[in-house]
Amino acid sequence: MQAIRTLVSRTVVLPYTNIDTDQIIPARFLTTTTKEGLGRRAFTDWRYDASGAPKPDFVLNRPESAGCAILVAGRNFGCGSSREHAPWALLDYGFRAVISTEIADIFRNNSLKNGLLPIVVDERTHAWLLAHPGVSLQIDLQSSALTLPDGSTVGFPIEAFSRHCLLNGVDELGFLLQQAAAITRYEQTHA
């Protein structure tokens, strides 16, 4: 995984609450055995009609959304299934961060392990972001803060170890493998 320190991008807004992982990547695309290429399926039933043509009204299909790496979504983003294909699809599409007031547990864990930043902000900041699509934000992972266009900053919580791994581009598995002696001891004493 690549180290992440800061991210600067414009936002794209999906103002719906409870966007579930079946919307992010429908189950019919989970018969893959790799992680690659899922971006073209992200939000597929919202992006395309039954004939496969892009729906011009859908926000991701509008020209101003091109290149936006920050997705602002309604409360409880990523609820539902444990499919890691959801963050894989969002990353492959080009998103690097998701901002909401609440992010579902399994989706948040999966995102952190792949370098997609799950950012929870307060209601007031969230309401402002929902009302101002396309604004440019700076996310600083070192200070765990978001800088708004007026220069004000808003802190966000992020689990300390995940933050360390993201800042240094290291994998959590390496840390777990270093625990081998403790794991063996546990197995010997807990038959």
Place this chain on the structure above:
Amino acid sequence: MKPKTLFEKLWEQHEVVAETADTPAVLYIDLHLIHEVTSPQAFAQLRAGGLAVRRPDRTLATMDHSTPTDPAEVFGRVPIKVESAAQQVREMEKNCREFGVEVFGLGSEQRGIVHVIGPELGATQPGKTIVCGDSHTATHGAFGALAFGIGTTEVGHVLATQCLLQRRPKTLAIEVSGTLRPAVTAKDLILAIIGKIGVSGGTGHVIEYRGPAIEALSMDERMTVCNMSIEAGARAGMIAPDETTFAYLAGRRFAPSGAAWDRAVERWRELRTDAGARYDRVVEVDADQLEPMITYGTHPGMVVPITGAVPDHPADAVHAKSLAYMGLHGGEPMLGKSVQVVFVGSCTNARLSDLEQAARVLRGRKIASGVRMLVVPGSQQVKREAEARGLAQVFTDAGAEWRESGCSMCIGMNGDTVAAGHYAVSTSNRNFEGRQGAGARTLLASPLTAAAAAVAGRIADPREFLRS
């Protein structure tokens, strides 16, 4: 000694290394369930790192999500129609062979939905930590296990180390008093709970379901309740083990036997929340007040009693978007809405007692013309038992399709899907947009309510079909 909750006891018993401000706990995993959809990339991760599966003996593999339910495809008489699914099945067999993991493959008599066969084989036991790359892993909490869904990267972590890095979640007690009335099932109870606390009401928490209405439930019913914990946002739901739990497990393939059984039961009896232990939150539910429930929207919290109407929130744009997808209007009654598909199946409601419930309504009746009904047993063992008890005959006599086991129309990966615009009353767990097929309109309900809809050809009150 400080009184502890059931969750705290299990958590502390499985801490290999306790959490600190800088690092999460290293939590030992007793049982790892894997399936064909969320494991291929994890095996690839092992291969890339030159790593082995640390404990193949603690790993149980099956195939269920993308597998066919047509007997000819399952038993190899014709090729699997969805070629990418066939590829996943081959990959699973190869990965398990290469890494030394026993797999209950497509033709196996022990195969089935991963959350049905774990308990059925006695691999799911009180006091265990159980994970799987599937959010409905919460099902196993019905046995007093700490069981939760994980992503594929974490599947790789468990394969390689038998451990996970976890922060300690909060606890939520759901106290259910009273008694469920006739025709009000465990499914109605959990739908009512989700309706009450909301689809993110349990986020960050482990739920413990407790109280007289929970203690009165059979193991099949407890599994239905715990299964849908994730639909309230909780990764895990659990119920303290008791005599019902022990009676279910006795004699099963992976359950202890002889003196080891007696020692295990003695240990399992300790797995209860101590008097005076504190939860972070407590919610109370009165079972006496509940009715059969049905969903009307596009998440499981959008639920009403079957005699109710679609709620009207004209100012709420998200509610309006959901109703537009469902083709429903605020104020419209649920009863009488015509349906095209009925699905009895899934890890929520495809065990033997679920099929018995559906058969209670269908026995001696025919499904309405214009309705397609699919009955998909949760495992091959459930299938055999349902056939031996004459349930399969009831379904086929009524005009329903009787299939091989798998996730089937709950997730629609194998070609078992609902057409765009069609209404499906389903005993599964998710009514998200497109869940059962692009454009499909899902109404979640119990097996009784599903069977009643099949007979009536419309949403119907199951109580009308149970009066003698």
